[in-house]
Amino acid sequence: MKLLWLQRLSCCGNTHSLLSSEEANLLFEEFEVLFHPSFSTESEEDVIERVLKGGKLDLLVVEGAVKRDDEVIKNLCGISDYVVAVGNCAVYGNIPALSEDSVFGLQYRFKEKGGILGKDFESKKGYPVINLSGCPANPEWIVGTLLRIKWKGKLDLDELGRPKEYYSSLTHWGCSRNEYFEWKVETEKLGSPKGCLFYHYGCRGPMTHSTCNVHLWNGVNSKTRAGTPCFGCTEYDFPRVNLWETKLYAGIPAELPLGVSKRGYIMISGVAKMFAPERLKDED
Ligand code: SF4
Ligand code: SF4
Numbered sequence: 001m002k003l004l005w006l007q008r009l010s011c012c013g014n015t016h017s018l019l020s021s022e023e024a025n026l027l028f029e030e031f032e033v034l035f036h037p038s039f040s041t042e043s044e045e046d047v048i049e050r051v052l053k054g055g056k057l058d059l060l061v062v063e064g065a066v067k068r069d070d071e072v073i074k075n076l077c078g079i080s081d082y083v084v085a086v087g088n089c090a091v092y093g094n095i096p097a098l099s100e101d102s103v104f105g106l107q108y109r110f111k112e113k114g115g116i117l118g119k120d121f122e123s124k125k126g127y128p129v130i131n132l133s134g135c136p137a138n139p140e141w142i143v144g145t146l147l148r149i150k151w152k153g154k155l156d157l158d159e160l161g162r163p164k165e166y167y168s169s170l171t172h173w174g175c176s177r178n179e180y181f182e183w184k185v186e187t188e189k190l191g192s193p194k195g196c197l198f199y200h201y202g203c204r205g206p207m208t209h210s211t212c213n214v215h216l217w218n219g220v221n222s223k224t225r226a227g228t229p230c231f232g233c234t235e236y237d238f239p240r241v242n243l244w245e246t247k248l249y250a251g252i253p254a255e256l257p258l259g260v261s262k263r264g265y266i267m268i269s270g271v272a273k274m275f276a277p278e279r280l281k282d283e284d
Pocket of ligand 2: 134135171208209210212222223224229230231232233234
């Protein structure tokens, strides 16, 4: 299967993420990589010209936000069986789109569907852009998705074009701090192995779609395990201000865990805090 990986307005973070996967070698073993900016010696223009002349491409991967007038990317998307946007910039426009109106994600601009390809775009195999959001996307999601395309040719996507396998659960699931969350015991300081980071430190785990606490980074860790809040980097509204703080109204988080009502939250969290086991309050 022939794969072309292009970068546009990007910090290269998703390539770095890919390289931290223990399975990164599979990219080169399982695919004929026609071009990747970090590994290829041939000129990008020459490869693109050849691909466009051939009129067919199996798999196009785009890393980075894209200018609206980027006809090269549009033309390549038009001849590709599958198009994958890897990382928040390629998916939503993200940081580059914040300062430039002409910058987009492939099929979204923040939460608005459309992007440079339009909301009805489908690749040759009938898929919308396959979106691997994240800043950067977890390496296991990148490798896993590319291999699934090659081996199965079938993907189950959510309403934002993201593989359900990686985006149908919340970062909160599998977090080692869940017991602290339930009893409303907040961590005393960043980096502490104990306590939850939701109540004061801005953790977005209960409203962010990712498997960061299931598919651990480098196989060993995640932000919340390291004592840092989840910043919600897989969602369209990342980055946001005050990443390290929980915005509160009258002592209640402005944004509650997905699906939890304000009334339910007030009732349950008040009781939970009152009856929290002593062993959870001990920081040592
Ligand atoms: S630290 Fe974040 S992800 Fe972990 S339990 Fe608390 S709110 Fe959930
Ligand atoms: S834990 Fe949250 S902020 Fe961190 S990488 Fe996962 S989704 Fe992004």
